[in-house]
Amino acid sequence: MKIERIKTDLLIIGGGTAGCYAAITAKNASNAADLKILIVEKANIKRSGCLAAGVNALNAYITEGREPKDYVEYAKKDADGIVREDLLYSISERFNEITAHLEKLGLVILKDKDGKYVTRGNRNIKINGENIKPILANAVKKLNNVTVLNHVNIFDFSVHDNKIDGAYGFGIENDTFYAIEAKAVIIATGGAAGLYRPNNPGFSRHKMWYPPFNTGAGYAMGIRHGAEMTTFEMRFIALRCKDTIAPTGTLAQGVGAKQVNSLGEVYETKYGISTSERVYGTVAENLEGRGPCYLRTEGISAEQEESLLKAYLNMAPSQTIRWLENETPSKANVEIEGTEPYIVGGHTASGYWVDTKRATTIEGLYAAGDVAGGCPQKYVTGALAEGEIAAKSAVEYIKASPAPRQAQGPDARFKVAEPAEATIKDAEIARHVAEIETYLSQKNSLYTTEQLEEAMQIAMDEYAGGITTGYGYTEKHLNIAKEKIDEIESLTDKLSAADLQEVMYIYELKERLTVCKSVIAHLATRHETRWHSFAENRDYPEKDNIHWLKYVNSRLVNGKIKTFTRELTAEGQKNYEHQH
C-alpha cells in the first residue's frame, strides 16, 4: 500500500448534499479565497449520498404568508418538543435564499404564470430534482482550489487533546493510504442505514429508503473520539410503499390519498398525522387484524396516474416499474409499511451535539446534514443550510487559529517523509496501516463481514425494537441486544478481506456496531414513550412530560457509552454555545 500525506486547510468528509454545499459556500466566503479545500468522498460526488436518484420536491421552504418561526413550530411539534430551536431557526431563515441559489445553479422549479414557485402544502415546492446531485457536483467542479478525492473512504479522525487535525482514509481501488492534515474538518457523512434487519432481507436487501451506503461513519468516528451526541433514541422510521420502499408523501400530498385499512376505513385520523403517528397507526391496524394497510389511490384520473408514474421515475423509479408490472395506482390501492429504523439527523434529531455554528464538542470539527443532531426536518434545503453554516464557521475558525505546533523529524520508513510541522505522526500512520494490512493478510476467517452484519441486524431487529416486534422493546430486550452487539464486535478482529473495498466493508460494519451501541444506550435511558414506533418503550408506554422534556445525550467514557440529560433550550432561543 502506498502512503500519501496530504495537507489542506479545510477537509470536508462526505461529498453529499451538505458536503458539496459546504465547499461551494466556503469558497464564496469573502475571507476564504486563499484557503485550500478538500472533499473526500467514498463514492463519486456526481451521484453520491441521499440524492443519487434525485428528489421530487423541496420539502423545507417558507411559503408566502409564513415565517421561519412557523417552520420551527412545525418541526418542534412533529418531534414533540425535543428539538433545538436555535438550530431550527438558523436553517429556516436560509431556506428561501438557498432555493433561489439552487435555481441559479440549474435546478428546475415549477412556477405559476406570475413567476412564483408553485407550492405543495405549506412548506413544499415542486421541482424536477432528478439531476440535483450532478448540479451540485458541477458547481463544485467549477471552483478553483477545491480538490475532490473520489473513492476514498475515511475511517478515523486524527484528534489530539480533543482537537481535530485531520483524518485517515484509503483509496478503495488505488491501493493508497491517505493521511490528511487539516486545520478544520467538516463531517458530512450522513446518517446510518443497515443497523436493523431491512424490509426485504434477501436479494433486495438494499432496496431501502435511506442510502444503504450511509453507514454512520461520521457518528462512529465522533463517538470513538469522545464527541457528545444527542437523541439517538429518536429513530426514524419512514412510512413507505410496500416492497419498493418508495416515498408515500407524493401520494398523500400529491393526489390526496388517505391511509386506509383492509376494511376501507380511513385510520390516519384515529392515530394522528405526525410522521411517527402515521407509522404507528399502520403498525397498530396490522396488529389488530385490520391489515394490510394502503394509501387509497383507486379511482384517480388517468392524468393523475400519468403524473405519478413520471414523478416516481424522477425519484424512486422502482415504484413506477412495480406499478407497470403489476397494477397501476388508479386500479389498485398502494400497500404501505413502515421501514426498519434508521438513525438520521435530517429527519429526526440524532447526531452530534453542536452549537448554533455547528461546532461539535471536538475543537475544529463541524457537523452538517444528517450527521448533525438536534435539528430534524432538514430535508434538502436544511442540509444545504447546515453545510453553509458549518463552512462559514470552519473558515472563521481557521482564520482565527494560531500556527500549528512543531513536531518530530522524519521517519525513513515512509516514501513521503514526515514534515517537521506534521500533526499526524508516522507512528500513527503505521498503526492505522498495520490494522488494514491485518485484515488483508488474515485468511480462513470463520465468519464473513456479511454474516456478522446479518447477525447484528437480527439482534437489533429482535431485541432493540425492529420491524419484527412492531418497533417495541423492554429494558430486558435491550440488555440482550447490548450483549449480542458486544459479542459481534469482538468477532470483527478476526475478519479477513480480499481487497480494500472489502476492508471498507469491515470498517462499515464496525461503524454500524458502534452506532448500535449508542442507540441501545439511548433507548434504555428515555423512560417514556414520546414518539410511537420511533421509541416504543414497552416498560414505559406513556409520555412523561414531567421527567422527560429533556435531551438525552451521551459520550464515550472509558470505553462505555455514558448517557445523561440536558435541559431544553428556551422557547424562541436563537443562539446556543458550548459550555467548556
Add this chain to the structure above:
Amino acid sequence: MSINIDPNICIGCGRCHDVCPGTLIKINEQKKAYIKYPKDCWGCTSCIKECPVHAIRFFLGEDIGGKGSKVHTEKVNGLIRWIVEFPDGSVKHIDIDPKESNKY
C-alpha cells in the same frame, strides 16, 4: 433490485463504475463492466443514466414484485425517455421533459 449489463453492448468506458454510489460496478479483464455485488444495488439508476451505449438494464427482484421487465433510459430530442421492456416483448415509453417539474 439490481441491474444487468449486456457485455455485447458494453464498450468498457467505465462511466457506470465512476458514478455508482456503492462502487459496486467493476471492469473485468475483457474491458467489460459487470456488477460485482448485485445484492448491494440501491436501485438509484445512476449507472443507467450515465451509460452512453444503453447497455444497462434495471429490474426488480422477484422478492419485491419483479416480473422480469427490464428498464433503461435514453435521451431523445432533449427528453428523458424511460423504456420498459416487458417479458412478453411489448414495450412502453414514458417521456419526461427535464425542463418541466413534477406535478406532485
